[in-house]
Amino acid sequence: MDKLVRRRELRKEDLPKVEDPFFAESKVKRALQCGGYLRGETEFLRDCGITLVQQLSERDLEIALKEIRSGRWLFLTSEPFRPMRLDGQIGATRCFPGSGYLDRQAERKKGSGKWRTIDIDYDGLKNTFAMLQNRLGSLGDEGRIFGSEAKDYDNTSRVVTQQWVPLDSHDDHLASRSVVHRYGELRAITQRYFEGEDKWQVSGKSWHWQPVLPFETYEHRETK
Secondary structure, eight states, rough: OOEEEEEEGGOEEEGGGOOOOHHHHHHHHHHHTTTTBTTTTTHHHHTTTTTOSSOOOOOOOOOHHHHHHTSSEEEEOOSSSSOOOSSSSSSOOOOOOHHHHHHHHHHHEEEOOOEEEEEEEOHHHHHHHHHHHHHTTTTTTTTTTSSSSSGTTTEEEEEEEEEEEOOGGGGGGGGGGBOEEEEEEEEEEEEEEEEEOOOTTTTEEEEEESSSOEEEEBBBBBOO
16 A cells, blocks of 8 residues: 655665655655545645645645655555665665764775765756656557556656765775775766666566666776
8 A cells, every 4th residue: 555654754664665756756646636545645745734625736736746856755655666775874865974974084085985875866857858758659558547657757867976985894895996086075977767688587678777876886996
């Protein structure tokens, strides 16, 4: 059963049910507009400062969807279209380190480490245009709700921001192979959503963000 929960109230057993905010937005919007039942909806709307009415105004709807996009409220479903990648801070879509963390990195300056994802930004305007084009192409699919298949998100994009951080204790053994960057340095990588090669699928293909980018990425020195 679909459910809305505050990020801070997410339970460990529900981690696999968290839908990526990008895909959750259209599902929540459809449920709010069409009267679909969502557990936690009453509390969610109250938290947004929205009075319970039969039909939400466009302004109220935008306020509600902003909470989903920000990751402050999460959409849980038994079969997420694209489960959200979570770090150690449960439910965090934006896991910016605290100021104390950055201060410690400034003291250390440069060193071996890894790239850790700290933010994912979906380009709303470009993605809206891409999905409008996809919508025109799906008009012949009778009886299907737009947004229910991966192809509806074809060629949408997002920018993943990663930060250079020290290695953790469990991967200290990689220090000698690691390149050196200044701690706190950022890099941005643009990904697009389309069908590509996937050796784990029977068909050999799947829809996913490309280029594929792990939550944490190691960068090794070139060896001669």
